[in-house]
Amino acid sequence: VQLVESGGGLVQTGGSLRLSCVVSGLTFENYAIGWFRQAPEKEREWISCISDDDESPSYADSVKGRFTISSDNAKSTVYLQINSLKPDDTAVYYCALYSWGYYSPKNVRGCRNRRADWHFWGQGTQVTVSS
Numbered sequence: 001v002q003l004v005e006s007g008g009g010l011v012q013t014g015g016s017l018r019l020s021c022v023v024s025g026l027t028f029e030n031y032a033i034g035w036f037r038q039a040p041e042k043e044r045e046w047i048s049c050i051s052d053d054d055e056s057p058s059y060a061d062s063v064k065g066r067f068t069i070s071s072d073n074a075k076s077t078v079y080l081q082i083n084s085l086k087p088d089d090t091a092v093y094y095c096a097l098y099s100w101g102y103y104s105p106k107n108v109r110g111c112r113n114r115r116a117d118w119h120f121w122g123q124g125t126q127v128t129v130s131s
Contacts, residue, residue, distance in 0.1 A: 001025045001120045003095050008125030011085055019080040019125060021095030026076070031099040032111045033078040034118060035069065037091035037127075044094070048080060049111035058111050085129045092124040 007019040021033060032051030038044040048069040050057040057069045068081040078095060096118040100109050112118075 001027070001097060003097060003120055003122035005093065005095050005122045005125040008093060008127045010128045010130065012130050013086060015085050015129070016081070016083045017085070017127060019082065019093055019095075019127075021078045021080075021122060023076045023078070023097065028099050028101075030102060030104070030109070031097055033071065034096050034098065034111065034113075035067075035078075035080045036094045036096060036115065036118075037089075038094070038124075039088075039091040042091075044115055045091075046113040046115065049113070050078060051110050053110040058113075060113070082127070085127075087129045087131045090127060090129050092126050094124045095122045096120060 002024045004022045005019060007017055009017060011017055032049055034049035035047050036044050037047055047060045047063050048057060048067055050069045050071055059067060066084045071078045097120040098118045
């Protein structure tokens with residue numbers, strides 16, 4: 001499985017970006033795609049997730065209302081629309097994939113926010129917000 005992010009860049013405070021995560025090499029049907037970010041000298045932080053097993057996407061409180069995750073299955077791509085950017089949003093943004101088996105119990109299906117649970121990672125894309 002490969003995940004490739006793109007769309008990062010340098011923007012001013014209040015600006016917007018749309019990040020893309022292209023997924024290839026999938027060999028299973030049950031999975032979630034999530035976005036994380038890591039600012040300099042900070043832990044990698046979960047920010048959003050989407051899966052067919054969940055009723056709706058999920059978001060960290062720090063980005064709720066400003067970030068929107070969506071998917072285009074035909075393009076095998078997951079997007080993260082990020083609006084009203086602030087300097088605190090400056091980080092490397094990563095997408096990740098978590099999968100589970102067809103007979104997996106409910107408690108291991110769907111989105112999760114613990115970094116250690118995720119199986120595959122992209123290389124990241126840098127987002128820098130200037131003040």
